[in-house]
Amino acid sequence: MKTALTIAGFDPSSGAGITADLMVFAAHGHFGTSAITSLTVQSTLGVRASQPVPAELLRDTLDCLHEDLPPDGVKIGMLDTAEIVATLADYLERLSAERPGTPIVLDPVLRSSSGRELLSAEGLILLRDRLLPLVGWITPNLDELSLLTGLPVTSRAEVEPAASALQIRWPQLNVLATGGHLPQPDDLVLPSASSQAHWIPGEMIESRSTHGTGCALSSALLSRLLLGDDPLAAATQAKHYVAGAIREANPIGHGRGPLNHLWVQR
Numbered sequence: 166m167k168t169a170l171t172i173a174g175f176d177p178s179s180g181a182g183i184t185a186d187l188m189v190f191a192a193h194g195h196f197g198t199s200a201i202t203s204l205t206v207q208s209t210l211g212v213r214a215s216q217p218v219p220a221e222l223l224r225d226t227l228d229c230l231h232e233d234l235p236p237d238g239v240k241i242g243m244l245d246t247a248e249i250v251a252t253l254a255d256y257l258e259r260l261s262a263e264r265p266g267t268p269i270v271l272d273p274v275l276r277s278s279s280g281r282e283l284l285s286a287e288g289l290i291l292l293r294d295r296l297l298p299l300v301g302w303i304t305p306n307l308d309e310l311s312l313l314t315g316l317p318v319t320s321r322a323e324v325e326p327a328a329s330a331l332q333i334r335w336p337q338l339n340v341l342a343t344g345g346h347l348p349q350p351d352d353l354v355l356p357s358a359s360s361q362a363h364w365i366p367g368e369m370i371e372s373r374s375t376h377g378t379g380c381a382l383s384s385a386l387l388s389r390l391l392l393g394d395d396p397l398a399a400a401t402q403a404k405h406y407v408a409g410a411i412r413e414a415n416p417i418g419h420g421r422g423p424l425n426h427l428w429v430q431r
Contacts, residue, residue: 167391168234169195171384172227172253173242174203174215174274174283180423181377186240186384188426192406193388198234200226202253203245203283209376209418215283220248227256236260238267240387241300242380243274247287254295261299268390270302272383273309297335301357302390304341304383321347325362328355341386341400345378352404356396363397365404374414376421382407 169190176182183199190197200223206214230236239260244250260267273292275284284292293313297303303313311318316327321344328340332355340355350367385406389399410424417423 167195167237168198169238169240169384169387169391170198170200170230170236171240171242172200172202172223173240173272173380174205174245175201176205176207176377178208178376178418178423180209180421181380182242185377185380185423185426186242189381189384189406190388192427192429193385193392195237195388195391198230198236200230202249203243205243209420209422211420212283215245217245217249220246220252223249224252224256227252231256231260235264236267238387238391239269240384241269241271241296242383243283244288244292245283246285247291250284250288250291250296254291254299257296257299268302268387269300270304270383270387270390271296271300272304272379273313274379275309275312297338301337302339302341302383302386303331304343304379304386306343306379307346310342321349321351324353325355328353328362332357339396341382341403343379343382352400354397354400358396365401367404368408370408370411372411372414372416373420374411374416374422374424376418376423378407378411378424381410381424381426 171186174182187197204216307318310327314327314330318327328342339357342353344351352365354363385403389402413425413428
């Protein structure tokens with residue numbers, strides 16, 4: 166059993182954030198630990214408010230976990246403030262020195278699906294400058310890919326150039342660009358060890374149980390990497406997992422309901 170650490174926000178409705186990540190880890194047979202970056206007020210109807218955790222508390226949490234339960238892999242989600250980004254960068258530098266090769270997956274949560282900003286402008290600059298050089302994977306959607314690169318990304322034809330731009334600046338990055346907002350929801354994988362991009366075919370699933378798909382995809386990707394999958398296989402299996410979690414979900418709540426994160430255990 167591998168130990169997977171999620172560093173992300175807390176969603177009280179359990180559709181996204183650390184509670185969802187922990188379920189994904191469990192569904193893949195891993196032991197999950199967590200460090201909260203932000204407390205949110207949200208439900209299936211959207212995010213109403215958020216309160217960042219003090220950076221000192223996050224630092225103490227990461228140090229405490231590292232001393233007793235050092236992670237075999239790390240998934241990063243909502244970061245909220247520049248201070249949290251800096252604290253996390255300090256920790257990842259330590260982790261990389263002490264446990265080189267640890268897979269680190271960043272889901273760049275920049276705004277909620279309802280449009281609320283979830284990372285400050287200063288935090289975004291620091292994410293580019295300090296965090297991206299330390300992670301091995303990034304899983305942006307089209308809007309996030311555009312914000313990270315400064316390029317327009319509204320169509321399938323614009324995805325690969327933007328993903329390539331990310332990798333040119335940060336050559337160690339494996340990119341999994343999600344196309345859930347495209348007419349055909351295919352995802353693009355650009356492994357760091359190859360200049361060859363691969364499209365993973367998707368299908369449009371009629372469901373309102375789609376809250377937290379990005380969180381689930383990134384934590385499933387980390388889970389597959391910890392199981393030993395190569396980059397393309399890990400991305401493909403993660404997409405398969407999310408599609409199954411949407412299909413197997415029971416609609417709950419009055420908005421975009423959660424996935425069935427534990428469907429593979431049934």
